[in-house]
Amino acid sequence: MELDTGAAHGGAPDAALAQEFVQFCVDAGVLRFGEFKTKAGRLSPYFFNAGLFDDGAKLGRLAQFYAKALVASGIGFDMIFGPAYKGIPLGAAVSIELARLGRNVPFAYNRKEAKDHGEGGTLVGAPLKGRVLIVDDVMSAGTAARESIALIRAAGATPHAIAIALDRQEKATEVGPDGLVRDVDHSAVQYVQRELGMQVCTIARLADLLQYLTTHAGGEADAHRERVLAYRQRYGVS
Incomplete structure (x- = not known):
C-alpha cells in the first residue's frame, strides 16, 4: 500500500473484480434498474444506493472490494477520511479491513454541524495530516469532494486521493x-x-455495468442494457 507512482490513477478497474462487484451490488439490491431522478434532474435507468449496504455482512464485503481496488491501484496514503454522511461508515469499514490485512492507518470524519461542547469543532477522529485518502460512494457533481478537500487543506493536510465504489462516467x-x-x-x-x-481509485465504472448486462444477455437484461446505453450516449464521457 506504500507504493505511489505519482501517476494519475483512475483508469480501468480490474475487470474481474469489477464484474464481481457489480454482481454483488445487484444481489444486494444496491444496484437497481428502472427510472430514477438524479440530483442533476436527469432520469437515470439505474440507481446505486450505497445506503443499502445495511448490515454487517454487506458492509464487510464492500470494504473488501475497496481494499482490493486500493491495493491494485498502487496509491499511497497516510490516513483515511470519511465525509459525512455516507462516507463515515464506508471510511470506517475500509480502515478496519486494511488493518485486518496488516495496513493500520488513522481514520477521521467530519460532522455537518460544528459541536459547541466536548471536543468541539466539525472533525472527529485522528488528526488530519500527511496524504489523505477520501473514501465515498460515488461522485456526481463533485460537491462533496470539494468540501472534503477544503476541510483537509484547512487542517494542514494534503488531499491526495479519492476512493469510490462506482464511477458513473457521466457529465457533471x-x-x-x-x-x-x-x-x-x-x-x-x-x-x-x-x-x-488528485488520484482516483474506483471499484467499477458504468462501462463495467454495461459489460455485466451484456454478459447476462436475455430478457430484462437486454432492455436494461439498451436504456443504460442510451443514457450513456446522451450524458456519458469517454
Whole structure:
C-alpha cells in the first residue's frame, strides 16, 4: 500500500473484480434498474444506493472490494477520511479491513454541524495530516469532494486521493451566472483528476455495468442494457 507512482490513477478497474462487484451490488439490491431522478434532474435507468449496504455482512464485503481496488491501484496514503454522511461508515469499514490485512492507518470524519461542547469543532477522529485518502460512494457533481478537500487543506493536510465504489462516467453539472444548471464536458472524476491533480481509485465504472448486462444477455437484461446505453450516449464521457 506504500507504493505511489505519482501517476494519475483512475483508469480501468480490474475487470474481474469489477464484474464481481457489480454482481454483488445487484444481489444486494444496491444496484437497481428502472427510472430514477438524479440530483442533476436527469432520469437515470439505474440507481446505486450505497445506503443499502445495511448490515454487517454487506458492509464487510464492500470494504473488501475497496481494499482490493486500493491495493491494485498502487496509491499511497497516510490516513483515511470519511465525509459525512455516507462516507463515515464506508471510511470506517475500509480502515478496519486494511488493518485486518496488516495496513493500520488513522481514520477521521467530519460532522455537518460544528459541536459547541466536548471536543468541539466539525472533525472527529485522528488528526488530519500527511496524504489523505477520501473514501465515498460515488461522485456526481463533485460537491462533496470539494468540501472534503477544503476541510483537509484547512487542517494542514494534503488531499491526495479519492476512493469510490462506482464511477458513473457521466457529465457533471455546474450553475451558470444566470443561475441555470448546465452540463459540462467532463465528469466529476475527471475534474478531480485533471483540475485538482488528485488520484482516483474506483471499484467499477458504468462501462463495467454495461459489460455485466451484456454478459447476462436475455430478457430484462437486454432492455436494461439498451436504456443504460442510451443514457450513456446522451450524458456519458469517454
